[in-house]
Amino acid sequence: MAGEPRTVAPARAAPAAHPAAIEVRSLVKTYPRGVRALDGISFSAARGEITAVLGPNGAGKSTLIKAMATLTGFDAGSIGVDGVDVRTRPAEVRRRIGVVSQSYSSDPSATGYDNLRLQARIYGLRGDRLRARLHELLDWMDLGSAAGRLVRTYSGGMRRRLELAMGLVHEPAVLVLDEPTAAVDPVAAEGLWSLVTELCRDRRMSVLLTTHQLDEADRLASWVVILNQGAVVVQGSPQDLKEELSGDVVAVRLTDPATARQVEAAMKRLAQVRNVAWTGAELRADIQGDARALGSVLEVLTAHSVTGPVSVSRPSLNDIYFRHAGGHR
Ligand SMILES: Nc1ncnc2c1ncn2[C@@H]1O[C@H](COP(=O)(O)OP(=O)(O)OP(=O)(O)O)[C@@H](O)[C@H]1O
Ligand SMILES: [Mg+2]
Known part of the structure; x- marks a missing residue:
């Protein structure tokens, strides 16, 4: 076992009137055949900030993301997204959260535009609103000229930007990114990070991301949660963690x-x-x-x-x- 959860800084508590972007309390998730992927973890991700969840392979990062995005159930504990309970109001949570999964969700045999349009239609966008939103996102992700190309011809960085656009289509308050820079070269990764920083800083979006890159977490996140074997081993600001x-x-x-x-x-x-x-x-x-x-x-x-x-x-x-x-x- 990873030991007692530790916080090197005082735990953050969100005032009731302004709930945290994500509030995870005593979350337990066991997969069939007894794999305890999450063993009672608790933390909160503040609004308008970047929170990084770090941990080695198998630590439980993707399971955590799937649970908060309503993509998998859990055995005990609770998750609040933007103040909304995942278990009792999943449809409302899906409106408030944007998810970029570790594995790609775009269809490689369709164009970038069609992938994005399908996603927008799922969220109920139609007509001029849909076209305007797609145009805005493609422009922002620098995919305008590639929008008509099949996704299978995209570079790793372009595909990640498309996935990011798909996660943002419904203007979520909270964005969760599961290893957004995995298999992306350093230049493309830098581009992704500046987009994510912009989301937070200019659009006041709350971001939770997972990564293996401690230096990325150090640079971008205001709060770092380190998971190991389904437990929080330590959390704090990068500064607190390093001062220790x-x-x-x-x-x-x-x-x-x-x-x-x-x-x-x-x-x-x-x-x-x-x-x-x-x-x-x-x-x-x-x-x-x-x-x-x-x-x-x-x-x-x-x-x-x-x-x-x-x-x-x-x-x-x-x-x-x-x-x-x-x-x-
Ligand atoms: N669908 C599943 N069925 C059974 N066990 C699973 C399933 N998905 C994950 N696990 C197990 O749960 C644990 C946590 O896995 P998870 O994918 O959440 O880790 P992770 O931190 O995202 O790892 P990585 O860095 O490799 O992506 C691991 O022991 C894994 O083998
Ligand atoms: Mg994972």
Whole structure:
């Protein structure tokens, strides 16, 4: 299990008159054959801000998105979207939420325009209103000249922009994006992020996104929720999360099991060393204090005849994983 949920900053509570964009309370979801994808998670995503949900493969991110978008049920807990309860008023939630799924939902054998038109018709747009909205979205997503082309001829970035347009067709108050930059090159990803930032800043839309990219979350989100094995392991602003990380991170690769066990035990006995954890065959630890602390770590390695490369780095948001979700061998 991932351990007790932690918040490094005071939990945010939305005033009753202005409900949070998304309020998740004690959410539990078990798939058939007993896979507990969400194990009682709680957090809120503030209005008009970007909230990022991070976590390794299988953490439960897509399950969470599907539950809030009414695409899958859940066993216990509650989700409010823009103040509307997902379970009791799903149709109203669907009007308020726009979803861009991890897997594509556009039809590759139809044109971008036809995909978007179908989506608009599902939401009841007709005639001049429909044409005006499509024109606006295609223009905004820079797809105007490609609108008549079959989607299968689109680049990864163009397809993601089309999917984004499809999620926005009904002008939702809340937009949820499940790994919008997966399999997108860095330039196209940057384009997507500036569109998302614009949605938030200029159109006061609330955005919740999932990503594996901690640096993206750091740059864009005002609140970060880290999931592991269906539980919230830590949440806070990127600033809070990083301030919690002081000292350096030392990493060393240990392939011999006996040596690995002895070095791990010896490191754990050092006063200035904390959070000793494994990532595969790499032992990582936080060192507090000055060069003497590093010296004592190197002494341990020398004493066990470890001669391989040792790296010492400043902590990044990545180290949150090791500290809170932390690996075991
Ligand atoms: N339809 C399903 N039936 C059974 N188990 C499922 C189903 N969908 C997901 N799971 C399981 O639920 C857990 C959470 O999966 P989920 O797809 O939500 O994770 P994720 O964080 O989105 O991962 P990724 O980063 O790979 O997209 C995993 O153990 C997964 O195998
Ligand atoms: Mg997923």
